[in-house]
Amino acid sequence: MLTKSEICKIIAECTGVSPKLVKACFQVYSDLVKKEIKSQGQVRLPELGTFRVTIGRERISVNPITGAQTRIPPKPKVKFRAAKPLKEVTATIKWKYVSEDDELLQPKRKATGFFNNRQNDEE
Missing domain, CATH: 4.10.520 (HU Protein; Chain A)
Structure with missing residues (x-):
């Protein structure tokens, strides 16, 4: 099973974006999912x-x-x-x-x- 770090590293390699930026995007995506679950169900x-x-x-x-x-x-x-x-x-x-x-x-x-x-x- 892939860890969060491994997922971010793979995405960074595939897109040419820095791993730090990918990790930040991953965190925003995760927070957005949690927010929507809480507000919309x-x-x-x-x-x-x-x-x-x-x-x-x-x-x-x-x-x-x-x-x-x-x-x-x-x-x-x-x-x-x-x-x-x-x-x-x-x-x-x-x-x-x-x-x-x-x-x-x-x-x-x-x-x-x-x-x-x-x-x-x-x-």
Whole structure:
């Protein structure tokens, strides 16, 4: 995954603009997206997609140790919907399905943690 610095460096090399100017433009673009999300609730990025604010539902959380229930209030969340050009690009990505039986998914060592230790203590 590219970092912000790597993205700015690539854009600077492709456009012939100084990396410092590209970084400043990137920051302005980022600030503009945040401002639009805050004021309008959504922002459309041409060729990429749309960021939209939605309100999550209220839910109940249960503490696995004590069983105590806690109400988690609804809160705003950001959702992204990809634009058609981005969907077309992702449709051409070649990938390989890895089944659960594959060795890559098997843990390399026994997991250790609070719940595993509690089970061992009870035995």
